[in-house]
Amino acid sequence: MSVCLKGGRLIDPVNGRDEVADLLIYDGRIAGGSAQGPRRVIDVSGLVICPGLIDLRARVREPGAEHKATLASETAAALAGGVTTFCCPPDTSPPIDTAASAQWLNDRARALGGARVIPLGALTRELGGTTLADMAALMRAGCGGVSNGPRAIKDTRVLRHALEYAAGLGITVFLQPEDPWLAHQGVVHEGEVATRLGLAGIPATAETIALARDLMLIEQTGVRAHVMGLSAARSLPLLREAQARGVPVTADTAAHQLHLIDEDIGFFDTHCHVRPPLRAAADRAALREAVRDGTLSVICSDHQPHEPDAKRVVFSDSEPGISAFETLLPLTLRLAADGILPVTAALHRITAGPAAVLGLSNQGLAAGAVADLCVFDPDEEWTPSAQTWTSRGLNTPFLGQTLRGRVVMTLIGGEIRHQSRALPGSPQT
Amino acid sequence: MTVDIEEALARMTDGLRALAARRPLLIGVLTGGAWVAERLHSRLALSEPLGNLDISFYRDDFSRVGMNPQVKPSHLPIGIDGRHVVLIDDVLHTGRTVRAALNELFDYGRPASIALAVLIERDGRELPIQPDIVGVRMRLAAHEHVKLTGPDPLGIKIMEKTD
Amino acid sequence: MIGDIQVDAQGRRRHFLSTEGMSADTILGILDTAESFISVGEREIKKVPLLRGKTIVNLFFEASTRTRTTFEIAGKRLSADIININTSVSATQKGESLLDTVRNLEAMHTDLFVVRHPLSGAADLIARSVPDHVHVVNAGDGRHAHPTQGLLDMFTIRRYKNDFARLKVAIVGDILHSRVARSQIHALTALGTQEVRVIGPRSLLPAAIERLGVRAFTDLDEGLHGADVIIMLRLQTERMNSALIPGAREYFDLYGLTPRRLRQARPDAIVMHPGPMNRGIEIDSSVADGPQSVILPQVTNGIAVRMAILARLAGATASEPKTP
Numbered sequence: 049m050s051v052c053l054k055g056g057r058l059i060d061p062v063n064g065r066d067e068v069a070d071l072l073i074y075d076g077r078i079a080g081g082s083a084q085g086p087r088r089v090i091d092v093s094g095l096v097i098c099p100g101l102i103d104l105r106a107r108v109r110e111p112g113a114e115h116k117a118t119l120a121s122e123t124a125a126a127l128a129g130g131v132t133t134f135c136c137p138p139d140t141s142p143p144i145d146t147a148a149s150a151q152w153l154n155d156r157a158r159a160l161g162g163a164r165v166i167p168l169g170a171l172t173r174e175l176g177g178t179t180l181a182d183m184a185a186l187m188r189a190g191c192g193g194v195s196n197g198p199r200a201i202k203d204t205r206v207l208r209h210a211l212e213y214a215a216g217l218g219i220t221v222f223l224q225p226e227d228p229w230l231a232h233q234g235v236v237h238e239g240e241v242a243t244r245l246g247l248a249g250i251p252a253t254a255e256t257i258a259l260a261r262d263l264m265l266i267e268q269t270g271v272r273a274h275v276m277g278l279s280a281a282r283s284l285p286l287l288r289e290a291q292a293r294g295v296p297v298t299a300d301t302a303a304h305q306l307h308l309i310d311e312d313i314g315f316f317d318t319h320c321h322v323r324p325p326l327r328a329a330a331d332r333a334a335l336r337e338a339v340r341d342g343t344l345s346v347i348c349s350d351h352q353p354h355e356p357d358a359k360r361v362v363f364s365d366s367e368p369g370i371s372a373f374e375t376l377l378p379l380t381l382r383l384a385a386d387g388i389l390p391v392t393a394a395l396h397r398i399t400a401g402p403a404a405v406l407g408l409s410n411q412g413l414a415a416g417a418v419a420d421l422c423v424f425d426p427d428e429e430w431t432p433s434a435q436t437w438t439s440r441g442l443n444t445p446f447l448g449q450t451l452r453g454r455v456v457m458t459l460i461g462g463e464i465r466h467q468s469r470a471l472p473g474s475p476q477t
Numbered sequence: 478m479t480v481d482i483e484e485a486l487a488r489m490t491d492g493l494r495a496l497a498a499r500r501p502l503l504i505g506v507l508t509g510g511a512w513v514a515e516r517l518h519s520r521l522a523l524s525e526p527l528g529n530l531d532i533s534f535y536r537d538d539f540s541r542v543g544m545n546p547q548v549k550p551s552h553l554p555i556g557i558d559g560r561h562v563v564l565i566d567d568v569l570h571t572g573r574t575v576r577a578a579l580n581e582l583f584d585y586g587r588p589a590s591i592a593l594a595v596l597i598e599r600d601g602r603e604l605p606i607q608p609d610i611v612g613v614r615m616r617l618a619a620h621e622h623v624k625l626t627g628p629d630p631l632g633i634k635i636m637e638k639t640d
Numbered sequence: 641m642i643g644d645i646q647v648d649a650q651g652r653r654r655h656f657l658s659t660e661g662m663s664a665d666t667i668l669g670i671l672d673t674a675e676s677f678i679s680v681g682e683r684e685i686k687k688v689p690l691l692r693g694k695t696i697v698n699l700f701f702e703a704s705t706r707t708r709t710t711f712e713i714a715g716k717r718l719s720a721d722i723i724n725i726n727t728s729v730s731a732t733q734k735g736e737s738l739l740d741t742v743r744n745l746e747a748m749h750t751d752l753f754v755v756r757h758p759l760s761g762a763a764d765l766i767a768r769s770v771p772d773h774v775h776v777v778n779a780g781d782g783r784h785a786h787p788t789q790g791l792l793d794m795f796t797i798r799r800y801k802n803d804f805a806r807l808k809v810a811i812v813g814d815i816l817h818s819r820v821a822r823s824q825i826h827a828l829t830a831l832g833t834q835e836v837r838v839i840g841p842r843s844l845l846p847a848a849i850e851r852l853g854v855r856a857f858t859d860l861d862e863g864l865h866g867a868d869v870i871i872m873l874r875l876q877t878e879r880m881n882s883a884l885i886p887g888a889r890e891y892f893d894l895y896g897l898t899p900r901r902l903r904q905a906r907p908d909a910i911v912m913h914p915g916p917m918n919r920g921i922e923i924d925s926s927v928a929d930g931p932q933s934v935i936l937p938q939v940t941n942g943i944a945v946r947m948a949i950l951a952r953l954a955g956a957t958a959s960e961p962k963t964p
Contacts, residue, residue, distance in 0.1 A: 245784055247782075316761035316765065363760065365759065534676070548676045585684065
């Protein structure tokens with residue numbers, strides 16, 4: 049059976065296509081021309097069809113923190129956010145540092161049949177930063193790359209060898225730059241807000257110094273690397289300079305960093321407690337510019353669901369992170385609405401950009417591509433609330449705010465896995 | 478209704494003269510009562526210093542209306558233990574202000590006696606409190622409110638209650 | 641973004657968490673009320689019946705003799721019933737038990753909490769969780785705020801110096817970790833102080849401190865020059881162990897207030913210290929006990945100012961003027 053999505057606006061960031069046309073799906077793939085056999089026609093006029101979103105960083109809290117969320121709840125949340133593939137960092141409990149644990153996650157995700165899950169394996173054993181994890185075995189078990197997650201590798205020699213080893217095997221390393229000594233006990237950006245509220249600050253140099261070190265070692269080892277979650281304006285010239293010289297490095301920022309700043313913490317709003325911290329308006333402006341010019345080729349959700357009690361505590365005791373799968377698309381569309389970059393380019397940062405980092409085949413909406421699709425209403429206004437939310441974690445600073453753009457349907461391999469409203473459709477022959 | 482304040486003050490002065498032998502301490506309730514007390518003090522040419530009381534901390538409607546932001550310190554220049562006190566207010570209406578003032582006075586000591594002198598006694602008592610010396614008596618409707626304006630010159634204003 | 645909750649939608653003050661955003665009229669109103677309570681404290685019977693029947697819980701997660709005692713005396717002089725609960729954060733390691741503790745006490749019909757906690761934002765968190773009729777007074781939270789101390793310092797300054805618009809006030813020491821300094825700065829700027837200065841080693845001056853409306857100095861003599869009011873802050877000895885400053889001797893050399901240093905200020909300058917003092921580390925004994933010191937009157941004033949704040953919250957209050 050084939051499916052025809054009729055009358056939608058196709059936006060294909062890979063092939064630079066933006067037009068109203070019918071999209072035909074046959075046997076899980078996008079079909080060119082006319083497919084044979086019985087057809088189901090779904091009227092998607094007024095809606096946008098783009099490739100399914102790919103999210104490089106999302107915590108599902110399994111294994112180890114099932115009181116916050118589960119793989120089942122969060123793969124459903126991913127689908128509700130239009131995300132068809134996402135990466136799980138290895139900082140679970142226990143960490144993903146063996147082939148068995150990566151395999152377990154893959155098997156479980158496949159059995160659940162939600163979004164596609166790509167684990168990131170550990171770079172060092174137990175993320176301890178002293179001995180290397182079995183990277184080749186992790187990759188064979190289905191990991192998309194290796195990473196030490198948020199746990200800094202303090203010993204530069206260990207990091208050097210880890211990168212060398214990965215380089216030799218052609219493995220992509222995901223690095224989150226933060227100098228643990230400068231970050232110390234900090235919980236917010238070091239600046240006026242930290243000073244006003246009496247909260248310990250994390251200086252921008254905690255990021256730039258670690259990034260400079262990482263870039264030097266990436267260049268020296270020649271490893272293919274992806275830098276996660278940049279937040280500081282001063283990081284971007286470093287990154288630009290490295291990219292200009294051909295260092296094989298890409299980078300992302302979290303969607304919330306493009307919209308929120310430290311002032312949004314107001315009076316101790318723990319929902320704005322994130323790591324790296326929300327920084328100043330100038331940092332946000334620089335991040336937006338870097339997203340526009342492609343220095344940052346990826347926007348990720350950095351989805352981190354929490355139970356309510358994790359946020360109903362004193363700010364410095366609260367756990368950092370935002371439940372963000374379901375706001376990734378509207379926040380990315382807002383960049384286009386704000387005139388930062390065209391909508392096609394904005395969608396590129398959450399589809400083709402991350403696909404390239406993961407080395408996934410990247411055909412967009414071309415014929416023959418796997419039909420992982422996101423169908424969204426670009427004009428629907430909605431408000432995150434317990435009623436409109438799928439993730440187990442309702443920890444978002446966007447709660448109660450009006451967002452524009454909502455996922456209507458998510459397809460994986462041509463199958464509708466999520467649908468938020470009825471669409472006129474009928475089986476036809 | 479017109480009130481001759483000078484006449485009322487003269488009447489009060491006469492009343493107070495009868496107590497002169499007891500060397501009374503005059504204590505006015507802030508703000509209007511203190512103005513009246515000042516006039517009487519100078520008419521009588523008393524040697525004893527004048528005191529005044531701010532009863533804000535003793536009001537019985539505190540939990541309903543809250544702290545009076547214009548509260549002033551009470552000032553009793555000499556001890557009241559064993560002394561004859563004349564408490565002076567501008568208007569005696571419900572009696573609640575006098576109740577509060579009596580309570581406050583007893584936190585300063587144990588006077589030998591307390592007499593109450595008021596410029597205007599009106600109807601509407603809610604407590605068993607009666608004046609010993611009165612300047613003038615008035616009958617007003619329940620919705621009316623009489624207020625002393627001052628300090629110089631003293632005047633009387635009758636207003637409709639706003640609440 | 642969540643906003644300030646100290647004042648409700650009708651403009652009534654429900655909590656006393658920070659001096660930030662407080663208008664000059666609000667502050668001066670509290671100071672005026674405190675003047676009246678000073679005279680109550682000088683009477684034979686130092687009690688007024690204002691808060692008769694109200695229950696105040698002093699909830700202290702951090703040791704403090706002076707602040708707790710002055711709140712206790714303040715509450716008792718207002719005829720409230722006071723319960724002291726001293727606990728350590730280790731006993732309630734997790735934040736949810738902080739709110740649980742509060743909920744339990746609330747169930748005992750507490751009208752007002754006075755909270756001291758080692759973490760910034762603790763009083764704010766509690767204020768957001770209590771029902772409408774319950775009030776919270778912040779008696780110090782982490783590095784964030786100590787508003788009652790801030791106001792009593794304003795009270796002391798006003799008693800000696802009157803017009804804030806003509807004053808240069810210097811706050812000296814560990815500004816980075818000082819909740820007292822933050823509360824003083826907000827109050828001083830709200831009152832239109834001519835110049836507020838902070839003086840200390842760069843490593844103890846917080847980032848962007850100038851944005852709070854102060855001038856920052858690292859040289860003590862320069863910062864004290866022409867000052868009318870000098871406020872010395874306590875230096876915690878653990879700052880030396882965490883590489884923020886070298887040691888006590890060098891600190892005293894550079895930032896200790898000695899008679900010689902004091903001569904940089906105006907001859908009629910007053911010297912304050914929120915206590916407890918480290919003699920010989922931030923202040924020389926001859927200055928602490930000298931004629932320009934108003935450190936002990938600060939303590940006396942603390943009771944009256946806290947009475948004014950408790951009375952302000954516990955009775956239904958008229959609306960406050962909005963900050964412009």
